[in-house]
Amino acid sequence: MTKDFLVLIVDDNVNNIFALKLLLTKLPGIKILEATSGEDALLQCIEFNVHLILLDVQMPKMNGYETARHLQMMERTRTIPIVFLTAHLRSEAFIQEGYALGAVDYLTKPIDDNLLLNRVRHYQHLHDRETNLWEKTRELQSTTDQLQNTLNRLKQTQAQLIQSEKLAALGRIVAVVAHELNTPIGNCLTVATTLDEKNQVFENIVKSGEPLKRGQMLDYLEQTHQAMNIISRGLGRAGELVENFKKISVDQESDSKKQFDLKTLVDNTMTLLLLSDKESRWKMTISIPSAIILNSYPETLEQILAILFDNAVTHGFEGKTQGHIRIKAKTDDQRVALSFSDDGCGMSEETQQRIFDPFFTTRLGKGNNGLGMSICYNLTEGILGGHISINSQPAQGTTVTLEVPLVAPEFAAV
Numbered sequence: 001m002t003k004d005f006l007v008l009i010v011d012d013n014v015n016n017i018f019a020l021k022l023l024l025t026k027l028p029g030i031k032i033l034e035a036t037s038g039e040d041a042l043l044q045c046i047e048f049n050v051h052l053i054l055l056d057v058q059m060p061k062m063n064g065y066e067t068a069r070h071l072q073m074m075e076r077t078r079t080i081p082i083v084f085l086t087a088h089l090r091s092e093a094f095i096q097e098g099y100a101l102g103a104v105d106y107l108t109k110p111i112d113d114n115l116l117l118n119r120v121r122h123y124q125h126l127h128d129r130e131t132n133l134w135e136k137t138r139e140l141q142s143t144t145d146q147l148q149n150t151l152n153r154l155k156q157t158q159a160q161l162i163q164s165e166k167l168a169a170l171g172r173i174v175a176v177v178a179h180e181l182n183t184p185i186g187n188c189l190t191v192a193t194t195l196d197e198k199n200q201v202f203e204n205i206v207k208s209g210e211p212l213k214r215g216q217m218l219d220y221l222e223q224t225h226q227a228m229n230i231i232s233r234g235l236g237r238a239g240e241l242v243e244n245f246k247k248i249s250v251d252q253e254s255d256s257k258k259q260f261d262l263k264t265l266v267d268n269t270m271t272l273l274l275l276s277d278k279e280s281r282w283k284m285t286i287s288i289p290s291a292i293i294l295n296s297y298p299e300t301l302e303q304i305l306a307i308l309f310d311n312a313v314t315h316g317f318e319g320k321t322q323g324h325i326r327i328k329a330k331t332d333d334q335r336v337a338l339s340f341s342d343d344g345c346g347m348s349e350e351t352q353q354r355i356f357d358p359f360f361t362t363r364l365g366k367g368n369n370g371l372g373m374s375i376c377y378n379l380t381e382g383i384l385g386g387h388i389s390i391n392s393q394p395a396q397g398t399t400v401t402l403e404v405p406l407v408a409p410e411f412a413a414v
């Protein structure tokens with residue numbers, strides 16, 4: 001260490017102080033302070049950062065022990081090591097008293113030079129190591145503080161990112177909802193306005209008292225009929241969309257928890273779904289062991305299967321004349337993993353990343369809203385208390401796996 005080791009020599013005899021001082025100059029890195037009385041020693045200890053005291057025991061007025069007692073009473077000076085210098089070691093009790101007052105050593109006069117130098121060097125080393133340790137601790141503390149700050153900043157950034165991602169997702173949802181609803185509502189508005197104009201014309205003819213021809217009457221009725229048709233189809237479509245949007249938020253009330261056999265449920269559901277395939281283009285293989293009993297929500301599971309089937313057919317088998325769907329299940333005594341695979345066109349990495357986002361679809365404007373997989377996600381994670389995952393490669397087909405507990409939670413988690 002580069003800092004000086006400060007030694008205070010306390011002796012009422014200036015000759016002794018001089019001799020000790022001379023001796024200690026042999027040691028590098030030592031700085032000496034002098035005091036000729038106990039009182040003076042206390043003052044110096046308060047004023048300077050003393051590292052070691054060589055304290056004469058026999059002094060007039062305040063002797064070494066009294067001085068040590070006062071040093072003990074003050075926080076700042078309590079831990080300074082003291083080496084008592086005494087003409088003789090009178091008794092065991094005498095020595096003990098010194099140690100009780102914080103002495104770390106006794107040296108008897110006449111002082112053995114080498115012994116003293118060794119002792120002082122020893123305390124100097126101890127002090128150096130302590131200072132070193134203290135500085136290391138401070139460095140460590142400052143590194144820890146920096147790490148903590150970095151961590152806090154990271155957390156803040158992460159929270160901001162999550163927030164902006166949520167806002168962006170909300171923005172996308174609002175844009176799609178607005179766009180989807182805008183088309184049927186806009187159509188209805190246009191037709192209603194046109195109809196109103198035609199009514200106006202019709203009203204004017206009636207008011208004018210001109211005779212109303214049969215052809216005019218029939219024309220008017222035909223146009224009204226067509227307009228009403230467009231309006232009711234548009235409103236019907238808007239209503240349907242709102243119904244679909246509502247499905248994104250999980251509604252548990254429609255299904256109640258009960259016991260059912262997984263294989264039976266899957267067999268029955270898929271048989272019904274396959275009925276829509278009149279040309280028998282899709283092959284179905286179901287490999288589910290019998291007697292996997294779930295205490296869960298059967299209609300929810302049926303709804304998920306219907307969505308996965310619809311996706312396999314609409315997206316996986318799009319443009320194909322044949323396709324194979326495989327449904328498998330395996331279980332331990334807590335959970336069941338149900339996988340639904342098709343050997344269709346698969347999907348890109350980007351589609352997989354966004355597949356659970358509400359309103360994400362690759363068939364925009366072709367009758368799809370991009371709600372199926374987000375509904376599956378909410379139903380699986382929220383009602384069944386499980387987890388849904390996708391494994392797909394372009395041209396390799398798609399596997400959707402549901403991992404659900406055999407006993408579903410009582411209350412929806414979302």
Ligand SMILES: Nc1ncnc2c1ncn2[C@@H]1O[C@H](COP(=O)(O)OP(=O)(O)OP(=O)(O)O)[C@@H](O)[C@H]1O
Pocket residue numbers: 311312314315316342344345346347351355360361362363367368369370371372373374398
């Ligand atoms: N089995 C599959 N094979 C290939 N692509 C799929 C499959 N399932 C889903 N996808 C892709 O994931 C997208 C999102 O599917 P999701 O079911 O959420 O919406 P959608 O089917 O497009 O619309 P909706 O279900 O509302 O009619 C699809 O548009 C499609 O690109």
Ligand SMILES: [Mg+2]
Pocket residue numbers: 307310311371372373
């Ligand atoms: Mg779908």
